Amino acid sequence: MVNKGSQSVRQLLMSLSIALAVVGLILGTILISRGGEWITSGLRFFTEAGAGLSLTWKLDGLTVFFLFILLLGQGLSSLYALGYLKEYEEKKKSLWSFHVCWLLFLGSMFGVLLADDGFTFLLTWEMMSLFSFFLVLYEHEDPQNRKAAYIYLVMTHVATVFLTSAILFLYTKTGSFAFEVWTGVVPSLSTIQLNLIFLAFFIGLGTKAGFVPFHIWLPYAHSASPSPVSTLMSGVMVKVALYLFIRLVWLTLGPGPVWWGWLFLLIGALSALVGILSASVQSDLKKLLAFSTIENVGILGMALGSAFLARSWNNSWAIDLAFIAFFWHTLQHMLFKSLLFMGAGNIIQATHTRNLERLGGLLKRMPKTGLGALIGIIGITALPPLGGFWGEFMLFQSLWVNTSYLTNGWSKVFLPLAIGILALVGGLSMATFVKWFGISFLGQARSPVAEDAKEVHPAQYIAPLIVGGLAVLSVLWPTATLALIDLPLSVLRTGGAVGVLSTFEAPLNLSSIYLILLILLTMIVVILSKRGIRRVTATWNCGQPLTKSMQYTAGGLTNPIRVLFTKVLGSHRLVEGDFAGTRYSLRSLTYEGRIKEVFEDIFYRPAIRGLLWLSSRILKLQSGSIHLYLGYLLITVVVVLILGR
Amino acid sequence: MDGLFMILTHLLMGLGQLALILVAAPLLQGFIKKSKAFWQMRQGPPILQPYRDLRKLLKKEELISEHASWIFLLTPRIALAATLMAGLVIPNAWGWAPLSGWGTLFLFGASLGLVRLFLTLSGLEGAGAFGGMGSSRELFMGLLTEPALLLGLIVLAFITGTTSLQGITVGLQDVSPLFIPRILVLIALGMVSIAEMGRIPMDNPDTHLELTMIHEGMLLEYSGTSLALLSFAEQVKQLLLISLLAQIIWPSGLISVNVGLLGMLLALGFAGVKVAVLGFFFATVESLFVKRRLFRAPHYLATSTASAILALISLWIIRGQI
Numbered sequence: 001m002v003n004k005g006s007q008s009v010r011q012l013l014m015s016l017s018i019a020l021a022v023v024g025l026i027l028g029t030i031l032i033s034r035g036g037e038w039i040t041s042g043l044r045f046f047t048e049a050g051a052g053l054s055l056t057w058k059l060d061g062l063t064v065f066f067l068f069i070l071l072l073g074q075g076l077s078s079l080y081a082l083g084y085l086k087e088y089e090e091k092k093k094s095l096w097s098f099h100v101c102w103l104l105f106l107g108s109m110f111g112v113l114l115a116d117d118g119f120t121f122l123l124t125w126e127m128m129s130l131f132s133f134f135l136v137l138y139e140h141e142d143p144q145n146r147k148a149a150y151i152y153l154v155m156t157h158v159a160t161v162f163l164t165s166a167i168l169f170l171y172t173k174t175g176s177f178a179f180e181v182w183t184g185v186v187p188s189l190s191t192i193q194l195n196l197i198f199l200a201f202f203i204g205l206g207t208k209a210g211f212v213p214f215h216i217w218l219p220y221a222h223s224a225s226p227s228p229v230s231t232l233m234s235g236v237m238v239k240v241a242l243y244l245f246i247r248l249v250w251l252t253l254g255p256g257p258v259w260w261g262w263l264f265l266l267i268g269a270l271s272a273l274v275g276i277l278s279a280s281v282q283s284d285l286k287k288l289l290a291f292s293t294i295e296n297v298g299i300l301g302m303a304l305g306s307a308f309l310a311r312s313w314n315n316s317w318a319i320d321l322a323f324i325a326f327f328w329h330t331l332q333h334m335l336f337k338s339l340l341f342m343g344a345g346n347i348i349q350a351t352h353t354r355n356l357e358r359l360g361g362l363l364k365r366m367p368k369t370g371l372g373a374l375i376g377i378i379g380i381t382a383l384p385p386l387g388g389f390w391g392e393f394m395l396f397q398s399l400w401v402n403t404s405y406l407t408n409g410w411s412k413v414f415l416p417l418a419i420g421i422l423a424l425v426g427g428l429s430m431a432t433f434v435k436w437f438g439i440s441f442l443g444q445a446r447s448p449v450a451e452d453a454k455e456v457h458p459a460q461y462i463a464p465l466i467v468g469g470l471a472v473l474s475v476l477w478p479t480a481t482l483a484l485i486d487l488p489l490s491v492l493r494t495g496g497a498v499g500v501l502s503t504f505e506a507p508l509n510l511s512s513i514y515l516i517l518l519i520l521l522t523m524i525v526v527i528l529s530k531r532g533i534r535r536v537t538a539t540w541n542c543g544q545p546l547t548k549s550m551q552y553t554a555g556g557l558t559n560p561i562r563v564l565f566t567k568v569l570g571s572h573r574l575v576e577g578d579f580a581g582t583r584y585s586l587r588s589l590t591y592e593g594r595i596k597e598v599f600e601d602i603f604y605r606p607a608i609r610g611l612l613w614l615s616s617r618i619l620k621l622q623s624g625s626i627h628l629y630l631g632y633l634l635i636t637v638v639v640v641l642i643l644g645r
Numbered sequence: 646m647d648g649l650f651m652i653l654t655h656l657l658m659g660l661g662q663l664a665l666i667l668v669a670a671p672l673l674q675g676f677i678k679k680s681k682a683f684w685q686m687r688q689g690p691p692i693l694q695p696y697r698d699l700r701k702l703l704k705k706e707e708l709i710s711e712h713a714s715w716i717f718l719l720t721p722r723i724a725l726a727a728t729l730m731a732g733l734v735i736p737n738a739w740g741w742a743p744l745s746g747w748g749t750l751f752l753f754g755a756s757l758g759l760v761r762l763f764l765t766l767s768g769l770e771g772a773g774a775f776g777g778m779g780s781s782r783e784l785f786m787g788l789l790t791e792p793a794l795l796l797g798l799i800v801l802a803f804i805t806g807t808t809s810l811q812g813i814t815v816g817l818q819d820v821s822p823l824f825i826p827r828i829l830v831l832i833a834l835g836m837v838s839i840a841e842m843g844r845i846p847m848d849n850p851d852t853h854l855e856l857t858m859i860h861e862g863m864l865l866e867y868s869g870t871s872l873a874l875l876s877f878a879e880q881v882k883q884l885l886l887i888s889l890l891a892q893i894i895w896p897s898g899l900i901s902v903n904v905g906l907l908g909m910l911l912a913l914g915f916a917g918v919k920v921a922v923l924g925f926f927f928a929t930v931e932s933l934f935v936k937r938r939l940f941r942a943p944h945y946l947a948t949s950t951a952s953a954i955l956a957l958i959s960l961w962i963i964r965g966q967i
Contacts, residue, residue: 370714396808427788521725
């Protein structure tokens, strides 16, 4: 028996959330279409916070773009949550904590996007971290989830330490928290100071974005949280961190040395490769998606790197291309990752398992979820005709233009190598998502739970299908997408460069031409090949009956990748046969395969060990002897007296 | 009015290109088979045999696995369509591509990628072991070929200063055939093409032996019309790769209608000869080598990637930019 009160609260709150998002989107569209100075210069407003402090907010083109992403994410994931949360009601789990954190999480993300000074930013940033932490912890009955939330909390606070120190440093230098004031002071900073601030921002924001090697929390947190939350965290929250790279580093710290760009490019490439390699060997539905988020953040990092490099080399054409790639991919990744997390959520609700090895044949049982997921994997593997490809296309172009305009240097070799890495990442992501989709949706069910799967609540497949429709629309009507991207670009571009729309509209129209032609050609082939007799029979299996276990497994499908990248993945396997004394008759066979978390082993375990060692040294100070403590007091008093003389 | 006329001619010429590709693809397949038979001292099937095979398959009854979903039937259709899309960016006998412009070189590999995605998905449809095995291997090969293919084409783009495939083949006319980066790129692309075409030493197109097949493994469940479409798509892909290589080795440049009908036909004949020579070359390679183990493929394709990177480095060294 479902609690009626809880049901109506859920419906009311989620509908409210959707309605707000829709209203926000409509209002935004009207505001933007009327144009105005504010898109480039920004619209400021204040909130008095008492004690002489005021929170300042700013709305400009850059913010508007990310607000659009956030509103879209809010509307779609709330629609999805409307269906998804029903399960908790059936389990009699209170939804109050979820609702409160959900709304506050959304609200704090709006805050981060709008914040115009360091104090407001830190405040909203911490709120965002905390409420997302509570949401990750929502299913706290499972110790795995508690561990995930704990790692997330620790990592996000390490990040905040770096951010706080950078912000406080800038505050002591300028006496102000306002971003604008900081911009003015940056030229007077010494190179070391500037670089240290940059690194602090890089680590702080990079942790939230999920750059390797600060990514370790992401696969845990994104997979432990309820699926609507994963959708928001993966689709929107990591984008908020990337937004701050532009706001705080690109706009506030201004053009830095060339190595900033290289750092972004390098860390981006590393994240993309490590992310997708780890994803390819996962067999947990959501963890795989979380690792793929790291990959896509890496690609976005590479786009930022290309933009930073182009800025150091005064190549405005490449800057434009890199930023179009960045914003395009941000939008597309938000769409596709939401789609996939929603799909994963549906599978989990229908089968109550996240293990790919137990799924199979779901496309016949959950056709609508399957259709959405298929659109998702075409997009996320960066294949035409969908938008994932066109983002990478622009990134390739930007790297290419960057290289060709350079007069000389080894950079001309390293930049094209980034294209090679992206191609490898593309190939790996295809393997990853063929596995994700193919093993769960195709073939025959590998377990009874998959056999009994049923299509879920309508809201749960309508939401992904809307996302899929939007994804197709963004490619079919590239001018609109480009107009949206023009908003942040108008803030970032300097001088009277030619309009983005007039320069890039024609090349990007290729995306709609391609889509239409492909659909037309497919339809022609379908019509021409229609005649003929079809008969449904058993699968050919050399005359043997076909059993479930004869199918390829998720582990088997990507095993060649695991073998090839043994060193990187730290994968190992152990096969032990029990021959029971004889040499020929095999009694039993034990197989064990494991993937190590290489980065946890290389970076984090030594760091934790070091910390523990240090604290054990410090512990010696505290021996429990009252005489010693009195001695400490005496020394302290003496030192203070000398210093304060 | 003028604009409409332009679009219409463009459209007609695009359709013409597709028709040409469709007609020529089985012919090339027949020719390669004949060439292989030549090295094996056999009579071999007639050159027109692939057409007959296709016609026969189109008439046959189609068997569908009980486990398969609609993706199984969609795959052959999309595979052929996407391969043809890749064909739209390849410069034809007259050096002209229907989809030309900014960045079409990226479209070529990506379109073939779409085919690969659907093929590997369909390999998993039958719920048997062979399809999955084929998919797994094809995905593995795919991730190894993609960097080499893209890097090779990118170096050509740097040599000629454009990212349009049509522009590249036109630009290559002014580059000496012995230009070292160009030779290195050719080695890289040649090796990749063998892997992409599914030929020895990477895959054997003539076998249905479980333990070795890659491409054929994914097609094992297909029959009738769908099988015809898939083999057709594979033949088209082969033609595209070979004619792209031919255009890189002996670029014909843009040939306009002004040369007259005879000139046009001559150009077509020249293109046919180029493709045939390359086809014979690949048949020879296939006769000389044996198929390698799957886990040797990384070495082979790494050689190809390395060759592309060397081409890049040598290009900048020759131009004095490093």
